[in-house]
Amino acid sequence: MLQPATGTLTKSHAQTVWLKDAFVPTGLPLDVLAGAGTRMTVKRGQEIFAEGGDADACYRLAEGSVRLVKLMVDGRRQVCAFPRVGDFLGFETDDEHYFSAEAISDCTLVRYPRRIVETLLAEDKSFARHLRKITARGLQEAYQRMVLLCHKSAQERVAWFLLDLADRADADGAIHLPMTRTDIANYLGMAIETVSRTLGQLKQSGAIAQKSLSRIQVIDRDALEMARGEV
Template identity: 35%
Template sequence: MYSNAGGQKPRLIGELSAASDRISVSDFRYGRGAEIFGEAEPAEYIYQVIEGAVRTHKLLPDGRRQIGAFHLSGDIFGLENGATHRFTAEAIVATMVRLVKRKSLDNVAQNDPAIFNTILDMTTSSLVHAQNLILLLGRKTSLERVAAFLLEMHFRSTAAGVMHLPMSRRDIADYLGLTLETVSRAISELRRRLILKFEGTTQRHIVILDVQALAKLADEPDAAA
């Protein structure tokens, strides 16, 4: 379901540094839970997480929240194919975000192959993520969903050996289309099977003890290769 693509992040930060005289770029800090942009607001900027973490979500007609993605350090979000945002974006923890004026980026991309290719990569990555989420939500068991999520976070983690989850279990539940209790039971089951353990006093610091077993549950036999 998830490929870490060699651990590479989009190269937007470095390329914008080289083109800073032609592109409008600003950095902002957001406190925990602060809204970065709202659903249906004008999509005037593209965003990149410098530090921290961001969730994008949509409120469903029945009041439930569906989280569409979690964005970690280096990730790019807010790229839309229309004039407005389809989701709301919020800082999960204290977060610094780089804002890139969409119009100035589009203008530069017309004559800069590197920027153009970066935008193409961002679009492709967004499409792949959407397809992966559809597959994830279509899984038959809650354990498979949680295993797939933890495997994804494992590959995206930058800390050696220890995976820090900035999001709450409620966030994970709203991402996977499960209840909070179901997510907690699934994580407890993975711990009982000695697939993972908690590090320290918080259950947000996780060590994956058996990546192959986790990948098997997530139905990704090649993910640990």
């Protein structure tokens, strides 16, 4: 039943079934998507879709890590989100994407043509409602992040970031940070040096330990939640 092969753009019923089993428990509204998607792989650093580009498809992240980026006219970039495995990308959109998605590690996605999604939206009421919920949640997270960016200190931001990633931790409980410090800094609205210093403080206080540059072990979760402050 499981077909986790890595391959270039292929379309097969078996693979969409795999997707269904992996992410879509039978009976959920997303069932209707099974069979509609095309599996694709993207290399680290490559663009999945571009801001301003035609939103002719949306994607589901099956494996790997991605950043959503908004460009500014002066050339600077704003990292808006790090979607997690299972998330939809580029659905909550108008006729064109208003942010771009870039792979920060090799990753696999399932691509759904917009036309098909639109059809399903019209046909399947519960599917439509489910996607509306997803979008609402996106907006909710955005509002939450506004609070963070408006009122939180460096410690609170970094602690919040780590705890947000904690549930993506791998087997031995270590948090994996696939993104660079630059990305983190940009995402949290602070300088890269401050991110580094703050991680150092958390390390020194015994809340976390660093197994490698991109792997962080939570030692004292309570302390980390304390550092995060109230949400």
